[in-house]
Amino acid sequence: MDFFRRIMYMLLLLLECVCIIGVDTTGQTPLNSEDKATSRNVAIIGAGSAGASTAYYLRKFSDLAGVPVNITVFEREAYIGGRSTTVNVFDDPSLPIELGASIFVSVNYNLMDTAKELGLKISGAGGDRPAESVNMLGIWDGFRFLYLQGHSLSWWDMAKLLWQYGLAPIRTQRLMKNTVNKFLQMYKPPYFPFSSLSATVQALDLHEATGVPGAQFLESNGISESFSNDIIQSSTRVNYGQNLGLIHGLEAMVCMATDGAVAIEDGNWRIFSGMLDSSRADLRLNTTVTAIKQNSDRSMTLFHSSNGGSTSRHTFDEVVLAGPFQYSNIEVSPSLDRSPEKIPYVRLFVTLFSSPHQLSPEFFDLSDQKDVPEMILTTLPRGFNLGDREDGVGPAKFWSISLLRIVEASAEDSRQKHYVYKVFSPEKLTAGFLASVLAVEIPASDQNGTIGDISRNDISWYHEKTWHSYPYEYPRMEFEEIRLASNVWYTGGIESFISTMETSSLMGMNVAGLMTNEWHDKLHLGKPVSWSGWTQQRNNEL
Numbered sequence: 001m002d003f004f005r006r007i008m009y010m011l012l013l014l015l016e017c018v019c020i021i022g023v024d025t026t027g028q029t030p031l032n033s034e035d036k037a038t039s040r041n042v043a044i045i046g047a048g049s050a051g052a053s054t055a056y057y058l059r060k061f062s063d064l065a066g067v068p069v070n071i072t073v074f075e076r077e078a079y080i081g082g083r084s085t086t087v088n089v090f091d092d093p094s095l096p097i098e099l100g101a102s103i104f105v106s107v108n109y110n111l112m113d114t115a116k117e118l119g120l121k122i123s124g125a126g127g128d129r130p131a132e133s134v135n136m137l138g139i140w141d142g143f144r145f146l147y148l149q150g151h152s153l154s155w156w157d158m159a160k161l162l163w164q165y166g167l168a169p170i171r172t173q174r175l176m177k178n179t180v181n182k183f184l185q186m187y188k189p190p191y192f193p194f195s196s197l198s199a200t201v202q203a204l205d206l207h208e209a210t211g212v213p214g215a216q217f218l219e220s221n222g223i224s225e226s227f228s229n230d231i232i233q234s235s236t237r238v239n240y241g242q243n244l245g246l247i248h249g250l251e252a253m254v255c256m257a258t259d260g261a262v263a264i265e266d267g268n269w270r271i272f273s274g275m276l277d278s279s280r281a282d283l284r285l286n287t288t289v290t291a292i293k294q295n296s297d298r299s300m301t302l303f304h305s306s307n308g309g310s311t312s313r314h315t316f317d318e319v320v321l322a323g324p325f326q327y328s329n330i331e332v333s334p335s336l337d338r339s340p341e342k343i344p345y346v347r348l349f350v351t352l353f354s355s356p357h358q359l360s361p362e363f364f365d366l367s368d369q370k371d372v373p374e375m376i377l378t379t380l381p382r383g384f385n386l387g388d389r390e391d392g393v394g395p396a397k398f399w400s401i402s403l404l405r406i407v408e409a410s411a412e413d414s415r416q417k418h419y420v421y422k423v424f425s426p427e428k429l430t431a432g433f434l435a436s437v438l439a440v441e442i443p444a445s446d447q448n449g450t451i452g453d454i455s456r457n458d459i460s461w462y463h464e465k466t467w468h469s470y471p472y473e474y475p476r477m478e479f480e481e482i483r484l485a486s487n488v489w490y491t492g493g494i495e496s497f498i499s500t501m502e503t504s505s506l507m508g509m510n511v512a513g514l515m516t517n518e519w520h521d522k523l524h525l526g527k528p529v530s531w532s533g534w535t536q537q538r539n540n541e542l
């Protein structure tokens with residue numbers, strides 16, 4: 001979403017990045033009490049961003065507190081990363097592409113810091129795109145392009161943008177910065193670590209944004225409907241599969257916070273893998289937790305099985321549920337004090353494929369191949385309001401199609417250029433749709449078929465995946481509890497506030513902070529951790 005950064009940057013010479021690194025010098029002094037060498041046994045269920053971050057920060061915080069911990073991470077899949085994972089074009093490990101979460105941004109402190117600390121290669125998002133087309137980006141409403149942008153914004157483009165949208169881009173940028181700055185308070189005291197997300201959202205006035213649909217939030221902040229519909233909604237659709245009549249104002253702002261969009265070369269999951277290594281957790285891949293029994297002595301017994309084999313059990317002092325509870329299929333007995341409510345999640349189809357063909361200009365009513373944008377986002381036609389409907393894709397029928405990169409395919413011994421595309425859609429793509437978007441001929445009887453029915457000469461490789469990708473972000477002021485029972489912690493509630501890798505990581509870090517506090521306050525283990533001291537140390541390391 002690099003283009004927003006460029007629009008905003010070029011338009012807004014006036015606004016400087018606000019570095020809100022406040023330093024609280026009233027940090028606590030450590031108590032003199034001797035550390036009790038009692039090791040805490042912590043189980044984390046899930047090796048995605050939330051689980052890996054819980055482990056990583058718990059190791060750091062428990063070291064600061066001087067409390068020994070034994071961390072075990074259970075993951076039912078064979079890989080680390082959860083919704084952040086890659087697949088390989090042509091099954092070639094040198095050609096990984098993201099199947100889930102693909103970008104993060106410079107204000108994503110946890111991901112940025114850890115990527116640097118781990119020495120991972122960070123690259124600009126979309127950096128592999130070949131720039132063969134005149135247009136980097138186009139916003140399609142199913143009938144026409146409402147907006148087209150080249151690879152750099154000329155003064156002429158800017159003049160057109162201002163002509164088209166007036167002050168809306170500037171107002172949006174200002175509103176976004178203001179909102180993001182409130183959010184960033186959550187990383188440091190007096191907010192961090194927070195025991196209630198609802199209370200923190202309220203204290204930071206963020207409920208004004210989460211409590212109303214994006215459309216209303218933008219309107220009440222003086223942002224024109226045309227800019228909201230054409231630009232902001234194309235972003236809420238590619239990022240969340242939702243229109244502005246549904247998604248709340250905060251998530252709409254998150255979609256515009258695209259400054260410094262980056263990705264980890266070879267896969268964002270490497271951050272989470274590095275975090276787990278550094279936490280020295282005992283990682284159990286291919287291991288599904290099926291049940292948790294809360295014992296009378298407050299310990300918990302986990303029942304788990306590997307690759308469908310027999311069930312084994314282990315007992316822990318603390319359990320962290322690090323993923324959406326509703327998809328974990330874990331039975332808890334006796335039942336939790338507070339069970340997370342089941343909420344609707346977006347069902348997103350991701351189709352990755354390679355082809356010697358490029359997107360057809362005819363499909364988009366363009367005359368020249370060179371004009372077909374490399375990234376096509378979609379929105380609703382102006383005045384076509386679907387309100388808060390979940391099936392809100394509208395006439396465009398897909399959320400986005402983007403060219404990721406060019407690869408060399410060997411076809412009949414001659415090296416050939418193939419284009420790798422990613423499509424987000426609410427339904428599985430039919431052979432007929434793909435054939436027409438690539439302008440290839442297929443028999444009429446295959447129209448309703450699937451991508452696999454298209455000849456290998458036209459689609460040389462593909463991978464399809466259906467995700468429960470993120471919640472429908474309906475406006476709300478109350479969020480799921482972080483603590484579900486005395487020693488059962490939950491990260492998933494943050495997804496209906498903001499659903500990203502970074503926010504899951506923030507919640508993992510927060511759970512680690514709450515747990516460490518409690519060990520001292522309730523169990524008198526170790527010394528208290530000074531959160532202001534920790535924040536300061538962290539800022540110094542940057």
Ligand SMILES: Cc1cc2nc3c(=O)[nH]c(=O)nc-3n(C[C@H](O)[C@H](O)[C@H](O)COP(=O)(O)OP(=O)(O)OC[C@H]3O[C@@H](n4cnc5c(N)ncnc54)[C@H](O)[C@@H]3O)c2cc1C
Pocket residue numbers: 045046047048049050051074075076077081082083084099100101102103104287288289290322323324327328329330348350467468469470491492499500501502504
């Ligand atoms: C297609 C797509 C695109 C996205 N794009 C972006 C993006 O560009 N930027 C961004 O920041 N975010 C993006 N997101 C959202 C982001 O992926 C998620 O918000 C984030 O990865 C969630 O992390 P998590 O750890 O909370 O959950 P998950 O990644 O879902 O991790 C939960 C883990 O728990 C495991 N688990 C569940 N139950 C059990 C059990 N019973 N036993 C053992 N293990 C279990 C699961 O297998 C899973 O690995 C995208 C998501 C999708 C699907």
Ligand SMILES: *[C@@H]1O[C@H](CO)[C@@H](O)[C@H](O)[C@H]1NC(C)=O
Pocket residue numbers: 078285286307
């Ligand atoms: C997980 O299971 C798959 C097969 O289902 C196997 O290929 C893989 O090696 C296993 N990984 C681990 C770490 O056990």
Ligand SMILES: *[C@@H]1O[C@H](CO)[C@@H](O)[C@H](O)[C@H]1NC(C)=O
Pocket residue numbers: 039041070071072282314315
């Ligand atoms: C850590 O926990 C695992 C899983 O319960 C257990 O097998 C192991 O013995 C524990 N190690 C220590 C040092 O307590």
Ligand SMILES: *[C@@H]1O[C@H](CO)[C@@H](O)[C@H](O)[C@H]1NC(C)=O
Pocket residue numbers: 444445446447448
């Ligand atoms: C494809 O599906 C449509 C609608 O479901 C149907 O009308 C049409 O006859 C089908 N075509 C073929 C070739 O099966």
